[in-house]
Amino acid sequence: MTLSKQTTYAVQIEDVEYLRHGDKVFQVKLFKPQGDGPFPVMIELHGGAWVNGTRENGNVGNEALAKNGVIVAALDFRVPPEASYPASFQDIHYGIRWAKAHAAEWNGNAEKIGAMGTSSGAHQAMLLGMRPFDSRYAALSLTNGASDADGTLGCVIMVSPVIDPLGRYNYAKGIREDVKPPESVGERTIQMHDMYWETEEAMAEGAPARALAAGEKTELPPTLCLVREYEAAHPRPDLLEFVSQYQKAGGQIDLTVFQGEGEGVLRDLSSDVAQQALEQMTSFTYQHLG
Numbered sequence: 001m002t003l004s005k006q007t008t009y010a011v012q013i014e015d016v017e018y019l020r021h022g023d024k025v026f027q028v029k030l031f032k033p034q035g036d037g038p039f040p041v042m043i044e045l046h047g048g049a050w051v052n053g054t055r056e057n058g059n060v061g062n063e064a065l066a067k068n069g070v071i072v073a074a075l076d077f078r079v080p081p082e083a084s085y086p087a088s089f090q091d092i093h094y095g096i097r098w099a100k101a102h103a104a105e106w107n108g109n110a111e112k113i114g115a116m117g118t119s120s121g122a123h124q125a126m127l128l129g130m131r132p133f134d135s136r137y138a139a140l141s142l143t144n145g146a147s148d149a150d151g152t153l154g155c156v157i158m159v160s161p162v163i164d165p166l167g168r169y170n171y172a173k174g175i176r177e178d179v180k181p182p183e184s185v186g187e188r189t190i191q192m193h194d195m196y197w198e199t200e201e202a203m204a205e206g207a208p209a210r211a212l213a214a215g216e217k218t219e220l221p222p223t224l225c226l227v228r229e230y231e232a233a234h235p236r237p238d239l240l241e242f243v244s245q246y247q248k249a250g251g252q253i254d255l256t257v258f259q260g261e262g263e264g265v266l267r268d269l270s271s272d273v274a275q276q277a278l279e280q281m282t283s284f285t286y287q288h289l290g
Contacts, residue, residue, distance in 0.1 A: 009033035011066040015055075018098050019091060019140075021078065026091065028099075029055045029074040030106065031066035037107035040114070040289035042157070043096055044074040047119030049162070049189060050088065050196035051080050058118065061266040061278070068282040071108045073099050080195035085202055086136050092128055094140040097149040101142065112154030112289050114221075116281070118266075119233070122161030122225075126208055129153040130218035155288035157281055158225045159265050164210070164238035166203035169193045171235045179235045189233070209242040212249050220251030224284045226277050229259045256280060 012032045019026040033039055044062055046053035055074040062072040077091035096113060103110035115125035131137060132151035142149065162168050170176050172189040197203045204210055211218065223246065227239065239255075246253045258265065258273045265277045 007035070007069060008067050009035050009069055011063055013063065018075070019094055026076045026078075027055065028076070028095065029059070029062070031062045031072040031074070032106050032108075033066050033069050033071065035069070035107075038104075038109040039069055039071045039107060040112075040285050041071045041073065041099060041103050041106070041108040041110075042285060042289075043092070043099060043113060043115040043125070044072050045077075045092060045115065045117030045121030045124050046074070047117065047121045047160075047162075048079070049192035050085070050120045050124075051192040053079075053121075058266070060269055061274075064266075064269055064278055065281060065285075068278065070282060070285050071103070071106055080192075084196050084198050085206060088124060088196075089128060089134075089137040090139050092124060093132075093137040093151045094142065096128070096132075096151045096153065097142055100149040109289060114155040114157065114285060114289050115153050116157035116159065117161075118159040119162050122158035123163055123165070123206075123208075125153075125156050126158055126161065126163065126223065127206060129156040129221040129223070130208055130211070132219055152219065153221045155284065156221050156223045157284065158223065159277070160227050160231055160234055161225065161239065162234050163242045164207045164235075165193060165197055166200055166207055166210070167235060167238040168233075169197075169200065169203055171238075176235070178237050181235075182232050185233055209238070209245040212242075212245040218249070220246065220249060222284075222288050223251065223253040224280065225253060225255045226265050226280065227255070227257055228262060228265060228273075229257055254284070 015027045017025050018028045046057035055076045075095045078087040117125040266274050
């Protein structure tokens with residue numbers, strides 16, 4: 001299917017169970033464009049420092065992307081205090097495989113699926129894209145018979161990523177020499193890192209740039225990264241280091257830095273920044289998944 005910039009689709013939105021842990025149900029909110037298809041499918045991961053947030057966080061942006069002809073599947077997944085790292089990665093990896101098994105039912109393209117996220121969700125999308133065959137992340141078996149689906153991603157979109165857990169942890173502590181945090185980034189951020197990662201060793205192991213710098217052989221899905229000129233919660237040197245390491249490893253990554261004042265990329269959909277971001281996200285998705 002090719003993208004037509006003139007087409008705006010009606011969108012059906014529904015919540016569907018995709019996973020259970022004991023008696024607890026985890027749902028996916030599906031944003032399904034209504035049309036001929038087959039449409040590309042993007043898994044969407046909410047932010048919240050790996051601790052907060054739900055599948056509802058990105059409702060406005062997800063619906064806008066679906067109106068452009070992209071099926072969006074926004075996942076809930078385990079967070080502290082229920083479970084720490086790598087539990088959310090296991091749930092999301094399961095969700096990717098589950099979506100591949102069901103994409104055709106939504107008039108979606110099941111052959112290749114992408115993932116996108118904001119802040120910590122962007123980090124999760126990227127690390128899962130790099131490590132689709134990691135046995136820790138693939139620990140949950142599909143229960144619907146689609147055992148041959150794997151966790152590979154056709155592309156990744158990162159919006160304002162917190163890309164280095166250990167780097168941001170030390171940033172929040174104010175112990176880095178290269179960059180200092182504002183007062184708004186401090187004890188609460190440190191506590192959330194501790195809740196999810198538990199140890200600094202885990203933070204370092206889960207940092208994509210550190211993995212590449214150490215020589216880890218990973219998958220390198222095409223990646224689009226969208227950020228604001230200044231993001232108080234996300235130290236820019238960490239992102240630039242990741243971009244450098246990803247390119248050095250042979251990966252394709254496109255970085256757009258939106259200039260000017262303002263918070264978030266998709267927070268205000270009436271803004272020029274949000275409209276440009278949605279256009280880029282749509283085009284990138286169709287380029288790699290269409």
